Amino acid sequence: MSTIDRPIDVVHAPTPVKHSAAPQAAFSPRLATGLIGMLLASLLAILNEQVTAIAMTDVQGALSIGHDEGTWLTTLFEAANVATMVFAPWFGITFTLKRFTIGATLATMGFGLLCPFAPNLASLYGLRVLQGIAGGCLPPMLIIVALRYLPPKIKLYGLAGYALTATFGPALGTPLAALWTEYVSWKMAFWQIVPLGALACVAIQQGLPADAPKLERLRAFNWTGFLTGGPAIAMLVTGLLQGERLDWFESDFIRAMFLGGGALIAVFLANEWFHPMPFFKLQLLSRRNFAHGLTTLAGAVILLVGVAAIPGQHLARIHAYRPLQSAPLSLLVAVPLLVALPLTAALLNTKRVDSRWVMATGLSLMIATCVMGSYMTSEWIRDNFYWLQSLQIAAQPMVILAILMGVTTGLPPTEGPFASAMFNSLKTFSAAVATALIEGLGTARERFHSNVLVDQLGNRALIADQRVDTAGALAGLAHRVHEQALVLMSADLYRVMGCIAIALLLLVPVLPVRIYPPWSTTPPSSH
Incomplete structure (x- = not known):
């Protein structure tokens, strides 16, 4: 019998446990409105991040900012x-979810x-940090x-809403960036969030219960964690996003970012283990499904970012596509996700369905996408990527929702802030790792393939045999070599993404244990 089917690994959804927290409000249309407002606020944050990053070239041109300076707008x-994200859940509980979310949205x-x-570049940097x-x-x-x-019966549909921000939001970034920069104004890359934010604030204000703030928590504030964790993660992310431009460890600045960030994160994690009021509750990692969920999350985010970035990068560098021309690829994934996510939630909400098989x-499907992409050629245009992208419509909800189900099943509401801090921080940090991996x-690989191709041309004496030794002929040859190196590089990136997906697949029958939907209190019949 496969280890994925071992009956000894069955984990029952826990029976409700009484906590000292305030009683949970009854689910109603009003509360549903508040939850929709929270969904819109989260989606607003994702769209703001994605659209401004994609439209950054137009922003740099409009503000007369150089490329190097522009990279810092995204990095900061x-x-x-x-x-x-490490500290937000703690502050949300302290100042109440309702007030804290509305304040952050505004x-x-x-x-x-x-x-x-912004009157100058330094002011713009400051505004981007604050935003x-x-x-x-x-x-x-x-x-x-x-x-x-959320009641147990519909909890997975609520998690599908969160998955919407992790899949639908990023996929919508390219079409929106193309819309604003091509047809409206580059300023809309920053201003697009205003209508959505206003709607979110109204929905949250009207829908969420008004909890009492817990300001007494401030007396036991985790200052060591705050002063080590924040700078540590900021330094590591800065090193990842600036590493390629500054030639990685050849740069004293990048070495300082990684060494300083690594030392501080070690102090932070040690402090979190022993602190009575931590930001990260590391003891949760002793639960197999929680540990597996975070491990798989890191790999899945790298996969999602990579599989989404490679086609756009190929089309931009080989065929000079702008976001407007690449937008249909993103829309092909984004729009069907609005249906695929609730359908996947309904599937996982069925007692007989094993979430491990869904994952x-x-x-x-991710592996299949990467295998097909590894056979790409310089002739591939947007139409050639449609079939690859269409597989993501089913693959992304299956992976992300199964991860969310594994991480959150069995967690009482009192542990929700710890899970949220760890989950969201790792998710966003993994996206920075993915960007650094793709760039570095x-x-x-582009340099490697360029050198190999040039060596092959020299060995075959193709350049020496050219009867028309003109600058134009040499330029054309150099262009073809560069183009082919880019294609081989993209194929290699697909292979790397495929290896990551295979590694995650091999963990499925080993690490996680069988879980059932949140509403289920007894396992299904063994047959």
Whole structure:
């Protein structure tokens, strides 16, 4: 019998446990409105991050900012964004989810409104850092309210809403960036969040219960964790995102970022283990499904980012596509996800369905995507990627929702903030790792293939045999070599993504244990 079917690994959904927290509000249309508001706030944060990053070339041109300076606009935002996710759940519980989320949403909107009017580059850097801090507060709140307020029967559908922000949101980034930069104004990359944010604030204000703040928690504030964890993660993210531009460990700055960040993160994790009021509850990692969920999450995010980035990168560098021309590829994934996510949630909400098999199926589709992509050629245009992208419609919900189900099943609402902090921080940090991997490995493989191709041309004396030794002929030859190196690089990146998916697939029959839907209190019949 396969280890994936071992009956000894069955884990029952726990019976409700009484906690000292305030009684849970009864689920009603009003509460549903508040939850939708939280979903919109989380989606707002993701869209703000994705659209501004994709539209950054147009922003740089409009503000007369050089490429190197422009990279810091994204780096500073991401570093602040990831670092904030570690602490946001703690502050959300302390100041109440309702007030904290509305305040963070208003701040994200306000800083976005001001960005196009920044008087100089330093002011723009400051606004991006502040917007990164405000935006990083929003996604963690969604998991907390889903665990606290959703009845067991529909809890997986609430998690599907969170998965929407992790899959639908990023996929919608390219089409929106193309819409604003091509047809409206580059300023809309910053201002697009205002209508969505206003709607989210109204829904949250009207729908979520008004809890009492727990300001007494401030007396036991985890200062050591705060002063080590935030700088540690910010330094590591900065090193990852600036590493390729500064030639990685050849740069004193990059070495300082990684060594300093690594030392601080070690102190942070040691402190979290022993602190009575931590930001990360590392003891949760003793639960096999929680540990497997976080491990798989890191790999899955790298997969999602890589599989989404490779086609766009290929089309831009080989065929000079702009976001407008690449947008149909993203829309092909984004729009069907609105149906695929609730359908996958309904599947996982069935007692007889093993979430491990669902995850394995999703990873297998990821592997199939990478295998097919590894056979790409320079002739591939947008149409050639449609079949590959269409597999993601089923693969992404299967993987992400199965991970969420494994991480959250059995967690009481009181542990929701810890799970949310760890889950969201790792998710966003893994996206930075994926970006660094694609850029660093891509550059290394492009150089390798360029050298090999040039050596082959020299060995075959093709250049010497050219009767028309003109600058134009040599330029054309150099262009073909560069183009082929880029194609081989993209194929290699697909192979690397495929290896990551295979490694995650091999973990499925080994590490996680069988779990059942949140509403289930008894396992199905053994037959």
